[in-house]
Amino acid sequence: MANITNDAAKPERLQLLRVLGPAHVWALGVGIVLVGEYMGWNFAVGKGGMIAGLVACWVAGLLYTCVAMIDSEVTSTVAAAGGQYAQAKHIVGPLMAFNVGLFLVMAYTMLEAANAITVGFLLDTVAGMTGHSGLHQQPFIVLAIMFLAWLNYRGVLATLTFNLVIVAVAFTAICVLFFAIQFGASNVPLDFSAVTEEPLPYGWLGIVASLHFGLWYYLGIEGTCQAAEEVRSPARSLPYGTMAGIMTLLIAATLTWYMCSGLIPWEYLGQAGTPLFDAARVTGNVWLMVLLFIGTIFATLASANGCINDASRAWFSMGRDRYLPSWFGAVHPVYRTPYRSIVFLVPIALIFALGAPLDQVVTFSILSGLLGYTFMTFNMVMFRRKWPLDTIKRGYVHPFHPLPTIILLILCSSAFFAVFLGYGTQLIAMMCFYIIASLWFHFRRYQYVRRGDQFTMPWPRPQGY
Amino acid sequence: MAYEPKKQGLAAQIFDVVTLLVLTVGALYVPLYMGLAGAAKTPNPIENPTWEALGQNAAEQRQWEALGITDPASVNDMITARFDYSFSWAALIIMIVSVVGYFVLVVRLSDREYREVLDERFGSKRKGG
Known part of the structure; x- marks a missing residue:
């Protein structure tokens, strides 16, 4: 539970409200991620062709299943706002925690920016289809981010209940499109001839390269554990909501690949801004187009909503621990939300949403997520070594350890190589950023941090220390 | 002392x-x-493009038309563009060293800080340690 430093200001003594159930956890996780089915994943097809897109879908699914298994065990035991940040603080150390906090904030803020860009792009597309081309996207981008930030500011229960509803609609839209196509609602039949005629335009290297954007199918499912301090029963709700979420996404991702690859030429699909909406356009059915338009808007809003929620919790947690100025660690006296962190991150999201291309923002988000998944591998090993199974009570124990960890590390290494193939400069720039930020924290910022207050779990001293 | x-x-x-x-x-x-960001595709447009010359079969032609694209010349670049996945081994080694080096740096410095945290939380195990 919340640990407040002794000399924190009075508002910081307030705690977040425990009002959420497993369905909210599912809505938070799937809500952040489902937009990956509506946009972004299809760049994987562009990077390697249709088969590569499907392999990336399943390989990334395996990667995220490992992430969900590992995360469920650690988070059901370290139930604190900040999720992986709190895990790192207790298992690896403060500097790792600071980095993990930054991974989370960067991944979610960039994803939020990508969502806002997509909202603007989709509205522009639809305006063009109705004869009003040249729509200014910027006001809609700003409006989407501001509205969702306001919703987050006003309370977590309303925010995630809103997410629950719109995510359900967005997921239903994918299922409806699938069944409608199966029952002949499309004027254009499914065609998978490219699978046989041009199966791997880049050879096997294309499959590896496509893994870069294959991550986008599921990126952010680990965000479920950010709600750890706001769920009524973390040990039950977090594993249940997370595992249900990854299963939902595996189904949605496979359906999405099937429909889009069958209805859209791969060369177009590989660069499309809103592939599911485009698939609905190809069917020629106006009702399906309207449904998928709503689904895309809802998916992007749900994702941006969840991202604001998660990024602000991570920023809040770092402020509360003085890793950042403690001003950010305040809870709103009425709404019980980390309101200063929510407001502070709004202009940062806008800087990226209004000024950077979509693929750059997506890559920035993926890279931060990837660094976080790499951290999970050695974090899991250290967790089991420092506190073996019989030493502390866990809410959930994942099976087959260390197999998921080994698989995750191999897949993360492959994904780093995939990013390197197209975006090596960004990768190096990102690593420079994290190295400089780490040195800044260790040699400057850490002097303001209370040492003993970092360890708040009621556990015995770790073995080997 | 704390x-x-x-x-x-x-x-x-x-x-x-x-x-x-x-x-x-x-x-x-x-x-x-x-200008160092991103992986741009390089178009290899063909002369006098037709759907057939661009490798698009009848079903795919219907898909393009459903997307509002009826002129194959307008997507000549899109269809013929390809990524270049050639890379330099030196750049790959720099990438590996920077990622691995980063994690080693962070874990080692974290461990020093972690021991201070544990000493304050549980009491020092070593005199003067």
Whole structure:
């Protein structure tokens, strides 16, 4: 539970409200991620062709299943706002925690920016289809981010209940499109001839390269554990909501690949801004187009909503621990939300949403997520070594350890190589950023941090220390 | 004895936040402004493009038309563009060293900080340690 430093200001003594159930956890996780089915994943097809897109879908699914298994065990035991940040603080150390906090904030803020860009792009597309081309996207981008930030500011229960509803609609839209196509609602039949005629335009290297954007199918499912301090029963709700979420996404991702690859030429699909909406356009059915338009808007809003929620919790947690100025660690006296962190991150999201291309923002988000998944591998090993199974009570124990960890590390290494193939400069720039930020924290910022207050779990001293 | 952290003034707090912001924005925008960002495809347009010459069968032609694209010349670049996945081994080694080096640096420095945390939380195991 919340640990407040002794000399924190009075508002910081307030705690977040425990009002959420497993369905909210599912809505938070799937809500952040489902937009990956509506946009972004299809760049994987562009990077390697249709088969590569499907392999990336399943390989990334395996990667995220490992992430969900590992995360469920650690988070059901370290139930604190900040999720992986709190895990790192207790298992690896403060500097790792600071980095993990930054991974989370960067991944979610960039994803939020990508969502806002997509909202603007989709509205522009639809305006063009109705004869009003040249729509200014910027006001809609700003409006989407501001509205969702306001919703987050006003309370977590309303925010995630809103997410629950719109995510359900967005997921239903994918299922409806699938069944409608199966029952002949499309004027254009499914065609998978490219699978046989041009199966791997880049050879096997294309499959590896496509893994870069294959991550986008599921990126952010680990965000479920950010709600750890706001769920009524973390040990039950977090594993249940997370595992249900990854299963939902595996189904949605496979359906999405099937429909889009069958209805859209791969060369177009590989660069499309809103592939599911485009698939609905190809069917020629106006009702399906309207449904998928709503689904895309809802998916992007749900994702941006969840991202604001998660990024602000991570920023809040770092402020509360003085890793950042403690001003950010305040809870709103009425709404019980980390309101200063929510407001502070709004202009940062806008800087990226209004000024950077979509693929750059997506890559920035993926890279931060990837660094976080790499951290999970050695974090899991250290967790089991420092506190073996019989030493502390866990809410959930994942099976087959260390197999998921080994698989995750191999897949993360492959994904780093995939990013390197197209975006090596960004990768190096990102690593420079994290190295400089780490040195800044260790040699400057850490002097303001209370040492003993970092360890708040009621556990015995770790073995080997 | 517990470590007593320094007090930080308002100006220093703002400075710290601005430092992080500049680093963050720089990490994304510096490669963009230097023209080093992204993996651009290289188009290889063909002469007198037709759907058949561009390798699009009858079903795919219907899909293009359903997307509102009826002129094959307008998607000549899109269909013929390809990524170049050639890379330099030196760049790959720099990438590996930077990622592995980063994690080694962070874990080692974290471990030093972690031991201080544990000593304060559970009491020091070593005299003067």
